[in-house]
Amino acid sequence: MSIFRSLQTILIFLLFYFIYSFFIYTQEAESIAANKIITPLAYEGRLVFQKYNCISCHQLYGLGGYLGTDLTNVISKKGAYYVSAVIKNGMLKMPNLNVEDKEIIALIEFLSFVDSSGVSPVIEFETEWYGIITPKTKK
Numbered sequence: 515m516s517i518f519r520s521l522q523t524i525l526i527f528l529l530f531y532f533i534y535s536f537f538i539y540t541q542e543a544e545s546i547a548a549n550k551i552i553t554p555l556a557y558e559g560r561l562v563f564q565k566y567n568c569i570s571c572h573q574l575y576g577l578g579g580y581l582g583t584d585l586t587n588v589i590s591k592k593g594a595y596y597v598s599a600v601i602k603n604g605m606l607k608m609p610n611l612n613v614e615d616k617e618i619i620a621l622i623e624f625l626s627f628v629d630s631s632g633v634s635p636v637i638e639f640e641t642e643w644y645g646i647i648t649p650k651t652k653k
């Protein structure tokens with residue numbers, strides 16, 4: 515094989531390499547959570563969550579205090595009306611923190627955002643004998 519042939523082959527490989535890299539690096543990464551931008555109201559709710567120190571008793575994504583429950587998916591599990599009612603009035607060991615109505619609306623928006631961003635506790639998976647991985651269903 516002549517030297518020009520080898521050079522030609524190398525150049526063609528390089529060309530394909532650059533075209534391939536171009537597509538890989540310019541493709542938009544698909545991630546539902548990462549593309550989500552927190553809304554101003556949800557951000558306000560985050561500040562309210564910090565103001566009343568809800569995290570001292572509750573967890574988000576499994577982290578926080580353990581007197582109360584994990585609030586990561588409370589909106590989809592129990593609904594916004596239930597959550598507003600609990601925050602407004604307190605419940606058994608949950609104190610009535612005198613949160614203003616305006617702040618509750620922001621809190622609900624924040625908790626909905628958290629809910630859409632992940633699940634807690636983290637789903638466990640199991641591998642079937644034939645190689646398929648499925649989420650463990652425990653209710």
Ligand code: HEC
Nearest residue numbers: 566567568571581582583588597600601605606607608609
């Ligand atoms: C002093 C600790 C404490 C603080 C602070 C606290 N909570 Fe709670 N919360 C609890 C406890 C304990 C419960 C469970 C009540 C029960 O069932 O007896 C609870 C229950 C709840 C529930 C209902 C959960 C469910 O699954 O039924 C929601 C929603 C909630 N709290 C939201 C909040 C928010 C939002 C804040 C901050 C504004 C907050 N809590 C601050 C202790 C606290």
